[in-house]
Amino acid sequence: MAARKHLLVLLTLFTAACTAESASPASPVRASSPVAQEPxxxxxxxxxxxxxxxxxxxxxxxxxxxxxxxxxxxxxxxxxxxxxxxxxxxxxxxxxxxxxxxxxxxxxxxxxxxxxxxxxxxxxxxxxxxxxxxxxxxxxxxxxxQDCPTSASPAPTTTTSPPPPPPAPTCAVAYRINSQWPGAFQAEVTVRNVSSELIDGWTLRWRFADGQTVTQMWNATSSQNGADVSVVNAGYTALIVPDGSVSLGFNGGAKGANSVPTSFTLNGAACKAE
Missing domain, CATH: 2.40.50.90 (OB fold (Dihydrolipoamide Acetyltransferase, E2P))
Known part of the structure; x- marks a missing residue:
């Protein structure tokens, strides 16, 4: 009987110990924090x-x-x-x-x-x-x-083509002072057609550099505005065949220097001086 009581006491104590152990809180398990990402x-x-x-x-x-x-x-x-x-x-x-x-x-x-x-x-x-x-x-x-630069290419440069050369002259002019005396002179002007086309009617122009004047002209008719002289053909000198020429002469007035004109135009086109 005493042994049975001792056994009951031991069972009671064992049961109480087990109950107390199961009732104690468990250590928490920490979840790993999620990695933050941009949306x-x-x-x-x-x-x-x-x-x-x-x-x-x-x-x-x-x-x-x-x-x-x-x-x-x-x-x-x-x-x-x-x-x-x-x-x-x-x-x-x-x-x-x-x-x-x-x-x-x-x-x-x-x-x-x-x-x-x-x-x-x-x-x-x-x-x-x-x-x-x-x-x-x-x-x-x-x-x-690629056959390509590995950095940004500079903007292409713009090249400008040179202007085309002027057309070849179609006329040549020879201006000669035949004689001169104090205050006056006499000159001859020859106009030659160096083109392949017939010239039928013409106007020759030049500019005096020293204040000269045309006082009388033959084989053509002249007019003058300041230093600028304009000469129109006579009826019988209107035609100038290719490689042909016409001549005109005039008396002029000059005070001091009497330089030869250096540029001429025929019907608006530049002539070369001879």
Whole structure:
């Protein structure tokens, strides 16, 4: 009987100990904190190889990418359009107007473009982008395989063609002073047709440099306005055949110097002096 009591006491004590142990609180299990990520957005337009417009209308340049040269711009735009247009991306802003753009699978677009030789880096000194550019250059990928400068080309210079040479003269004029005396002189002017066309009627003009005047003329009729002399053919001197000539003479007045005119026109076209 005593043994049975002892057994009951032991069972009671054991049961109480087990109950107390199960009632004690368990140590909490801490869940790992989720990794913060930028929300996804969509590229709704591609402006060029390194500039995009996002779903909210924001236009931004992708950081660390240089502008393509003029001959590589089309390929860069094609690559960016194929890779980004209407695609979901994550964007991190670096500076106002510049972004880091990551594709939905976690690929950095700038690194992808440089690896494919589509664009060069800008403002990078070492790191994955520099290594990717070196690799693309050595492998002759993209723009590195083109006969194309690897930086933006300067604007082409505009060359201006020289003006065409003046037409060959159709006439030649010989002006000779046959005699002169104080205050007057006599001169002869010969007009030669050096073209292949018949001259039928003509007006010869020249300009005196020293105030000379025409006082009397034969084989033509003259008029004068200041230093400018205009001579019209007589009826019998109107025709000048190719390689033919006509001569006219005049008396003139001169006070002091009496230099020979140096330029003549026939029917408005310049003649060469002989």
């Amino acid at each position: 996804m957005t969509r590229v709704r337009a591609v402006v060029d190889g390194r500039t995009v417009e996002l779903a909210d209308g924001t236009k931004a340049r992708i950081s660390l990418l240089a502008a393509p040269s003029s001959c590589a711009a089309a390929a860069a735009l094609e690559f960016a359009t194929k890779t980004l247009l209407d695609k979901d991306v994550r964007v991190t802003s670096i500076t106002p107007g510049e972004i880091v753009l990551v594709l939905a699978d976690g690929t950095d677009y700038a690194l992808l473009a440089v690896q494919n030789g589509v664009l060069r880096t800008e403002g990078v000194d070492g790191g994955p982008l520099t290594a990717a550019e070196t690799e693309a250059s050595q492998a002759k990928r993209g723009l590195w395989a």
